[in-house]
Amino acid sequence: MSITRLLSGLAGALVLASCADAPALVGRPGLTIVSQEHELPPPATVDLISEPRSYVIGPLDRLSVDVYGIAELSRSIQVDPSGRIAMPLIGAMDASGKTPATLGADIARRLGARYVRDPQVTVNLTETVSQVVTVEGAVKTPGLYPVTGRMTLIRAIARAEGTTQYARENYVVVMRRVNNRDMAALYDLRAIRQGMYADPQIYANDIVLVGESSARRVFSDIVSVSPLLAAPLVALLN
Template sequence: MTLAIDRYGGLAGRVGLAALCAAALAACSSGPRQLGGDPQLSVLSGTELPRPDRQDVSSNQVPYYVGPFDSLTIDVFGIQELSNRAVQVDASGRISFPLAGIVDVSGLTPAEVEGELATRLRRAHVREPQVTVNLKETLSQVITVEGEVNKPGLYPVVGRLTLMGAIAKAEGTGEFSRLDDVVVFRTVRGQRYAALYNLDAIRHGAYPDPQVYASDIVMVGESRARRLFKDLLAISPALITPTVIAIDRLTR
């Protein structure tokens, strides 16, 4: 008799849990999230945004500064022995180049490195050297993306990079990510700073997408509630599984 009561009590509990999940599902279904909120953002009613012009594209470019362990490709036009040379910056920020000797390039832009090499080559009696320096690989200008992302790691920063771009480099947020708990750490003149961002609000245009810089650390927080929810889902009876899955999707 006791076994029968436990059996039916368990069934009632399952039904009750299913009803509770259904109520939660109804509460979560509040319609689509609104776009906008950032005072500098214009939300259009149409489906097509205006095309950017040349100034818009060029304004996104930021100078790149050569750092230790970066790899450069250097060409001197018309001189085969000095062309297509792969050079790596050493730990102290210097390179060695024929006729130019040891050159300190740390903190210089590629264009500034071109000018420095051209000056030194002229001193070595190379007539009107035309030097081209291209970045082959960067190991100094990187950003760290950690926490609940699909691929944590170090990613190069070449040009302008925003927070959403940094998350995209890490292949997006993870299953248990907490989008309102994204912290960016930055060191400026020896002082460490941290700022908290709501990635979900940024994605929906409520706030501007902030620019991030080399040496920043982006930490995406973990939703313990979502992880616990997933654990409960693993032990939930088949009776309520479809409802639980639906709620889990809506809580993202």
């Protein structure tokens, strides 16, 4: 199911919720409103196991960098929270978003430009942060962020350096797999900040989508008149 179809279904239900004499919330094809739920249930253990994928380096990963024949340059390095590493001679450089092979080639290129003749560089992941949340949409730094300790929706968005000036904070969708079922919930950051309901917990493998231009085009009229969402709207994706 596309993000646009998902948001369209949630927004349709939100219109009903915003009316004082609205009937019971109803879904749309492919979207079933879970009326008895006011928050997404936590994932089961099986839902927290990521499918195999080509790994890219992320913040807080630990790397082993080996420069063949030069022990002084070979070392263990931890990627900092901003996704950068620092190496002797070449200084700081971006590592986040690159594969180990790509980063090794970048290090070799920098060393070879001025300092080492034909350097042979190997980069390996020695400690990975496999528990991550994906934050997309109208945030300043979209990406994958490690889930360390207790993470909430507000904290997850803060990890992405907050929302952009164009963000619609009343359209924040969290997608989650629970017992092999795909579920989603619509949140209003303004209502959370005002204490109308609790800042929901975020788990590994969640996808957080902050309303962006495509969502605004579909729901511009709804967003302009809708009140604060007094409770999260939870749906099961069929």
